Amino acid sequence: MSYTVSRVKWEQAAPLLKNVREQVFVYEWRIPKKIEFDRKDHFANHVLACHDKTQQPIGTGRILSSGEISRIAVLKRYRKDQVDRIILQKLFSIAQEMKLKEIFIYSPLETIDYFRENHFNTSGAVFMEAGMPKQKMTCLLNKATVAKYYLSH
Incomplete structure (x- = not known):
C-alpha cells in the first residue's frame, strides 16, 4: 500500500486531523479531549497522511517552532504499514526547513x-x-x- 503525507494548515484540515487524533488518543488511549486538543494546534505545523487509493486520512503529526514533535497518531489498522515512518520523515523535513x-x-x-x-x-x-x-x-x-x-x- 502507498500513502502520501502532506503539510496542512490547522484552519483547513482541523476536521480531518481531529478525526484521526480522536480515534487514536481519545477513544483508544482514553485521553480527555480537553487535553488532546490544545491551543498549540493553531500555531503548529501539521502533517496529514492519507491512503493513496481511498484518499482517507489515516495518520497525523505536528511540530512546533520550538522543535517539539508531538500528536503523532496512526489509525490502528495501518500501524503495521509503518505510516508513522513517513509522518516522521515529513516532520524532520519541516524541522530542516525551519532551520532547527x-x-x-x-x-x-x-x-x-x-x-x-x-x-x-x-x-x-x-x-x-x-x-x-x-x-x-x-x-x-x-x-x-x-x-x-x-x-x-
Missing part, C-alpha cells in the same frame, strides 16, 4: 531505549502527562533517524 538545530519529543517510558538507539538523549526528569509517565528526549536534527514505530501524544 534540535528536535525533541516527550516519549512514553516504554520507548526510551528505542529512541536512545536512534540518537535521542533523555533530558530532565520523568513527568506525568495525561496519566502517563513520560521523558523528554532530544536529538540534534542532523542525527535524527526515523523510528520504526511509535505513537506520541
Whole structure:
C-alpha cells in the first residue's frame, strides 16, 4: 500500500486531523479531549497522511517552532504499514526547513531505549502527562533517524 503525507494548515484540515487524533488518543488511549486538543494546534505545523487509493486520512503529526514533535497518531489498522515512518520523515523535513538545530519529543517510558538507539538523549526528569509517565528526549536534527514505530501524544 502507498500513502502520501502532506503539510496542512490547522484552519483547513482541523476536521480531518481531529478525526484521526480522536480515534487514536481519545477513544483508544482514553485521553480527555480537553487535553488532546490544545491551543498549540493553531500555531503548529501539521502533517496529514492519507491512503493513496481511498484518499482517507489515516495518520497525523505536528511540530512546533520550538522543535517539539508531538500528536503523532496512526489509525490502528495501518500501524503495521509503518505510516508513522513517513509522518516522521515529513516532520524532520519541516524541522530542516525551519532551520532547527534540535528536535525533541516527550516519549512514553516504554520507548526510551528505542529512541536512545536512534540518537535521542533523555533530558530532565520523568513527568506525568495525561496519566502517563513520560521523558523528554532530544536529538540534534542532523542525527535524527526515523523510528520504526511509535505513537506520541
